[in-house]
């Protein structure tokens with residue numbers, strides 16, 4: 245029983261002072277006023293806190309925790325070229341450490357459900373997909389890992405070195421195996437797998453269509469990168485003779501079971517098509533800013549009824565970005581582009597929670613505080629310095645990243661008083677730093693040094 249707490253349920257009006265009753269991992273009831281007497285209930289005093297649904301991270305590359313601060317002033321293509329050689333040295337041990345740190349960091353910024361898009365599988369380096377799944381179990385987040393893939397290396401005109409790409413047959417077999425081994429479709433699931441070729445431009449058209457067929461046969465979702473940069477559209481017009489979204493439509497990749505990362509450079513008709521087909525977008529404002537990619541048309545997408553969630557994107561393009569901070573970043577970007585009514589604090593909270601749940605097809609279970617939904621709840625400290633702001637949702641979103649008093653996933657505490665309760669704080673931090681050192685060393689042994697600059 246969480247009591248004496250302000251509540252922003254996302255659906256329905258805010259409750260300035262109320263309580264939330266959690267039973268068997270789900271929300272039994274919530275409402276204004278003092279908590280009812282429930283014999284045997286554990287009581288959590290929420291005084292000075294705002295309760296919101298747990299944040300949903302719709303795009304990430306956890307392995308990138310090990311390669312932050314590299315190619316600091318690069319465009320997306322320069323950045324990818326600089327990093328692929330480093331990532332080629334990755335192994336399961338590096339993924340385990342990077343994922344432990346990255347997932348711990350997400351939990352500390354109020355995230356309760358996260359995806360991860362892992363698409364680099366160098367041969368003979370252990371089970372990288374299993375490594376991140378184990379890390380998510382240890383940290384305690386609800387996890388939607390996306391089995392990524394690339395089948396066009398340098399020798400076929402692609403960007404990545406040949407040794408990190410797989411053949412179409414290898415990819416389809418490994419992806420089917422990952423779904424069979426880990427995907428749990430049951431209610432309240434802690435682990436669902438998605439199928440996720442890296443981007444339509446780094447993989448073959450065959451891989452895109454076969455991946456969609458596989459995902460639909462297995463009843464799992466589809467994810468990829470799309471419309472991140474202007475260069476991507478130019479490349480697509482030149483190579484395919486159509487825009488990226490036209491190409492996706494031809495491949496059968498628009499639909500209610502698809503969400504894409506970025507969607508920065510959409511045309512008017514693309515926004516209408518995303519809304520009409522239920523195709524979701526992971527908005528990653530810090531990463532788009534860091535790489536100078538542009539500002540997504542989020543407020544127009546929301547007005548059209550398209551599903552939009554938030555993502556931190558991989559840490560190599562959004563170093564140490566907390567998920568809560570992406571609500572603020574999204575709000576500021578939209579207002580800088582469209583004016584002060586473009587995105588409200590409550591809309592920013594909604595895309596960070598319910599919008600993300602829609603992208604993952606879980607809006608019936610997570611993303612808002614309602615009876616029957618999973619008890620994925622964050623208590624944000626809005627007392628102390630933040631108490632000078634009367635509206636706690638304003639303090640949360642405009643202010644950026646308040647301290648987290650409590651994070652519950654399915655009613656279980658994973659963060660308390662700003663400290664991880666599942667994996668010790670210092671252990672998670674050290675695991676990330678060790679993963680970084682190991683990747684740097686293994687890359688150097690292959691003749692590649694990790695540089696922060698691409699331009700002299």
Ligand SMILES: [Zn+2]
Pocket residue numbers: 303304305361469505557558
């Ligand atoms: Zn990405």
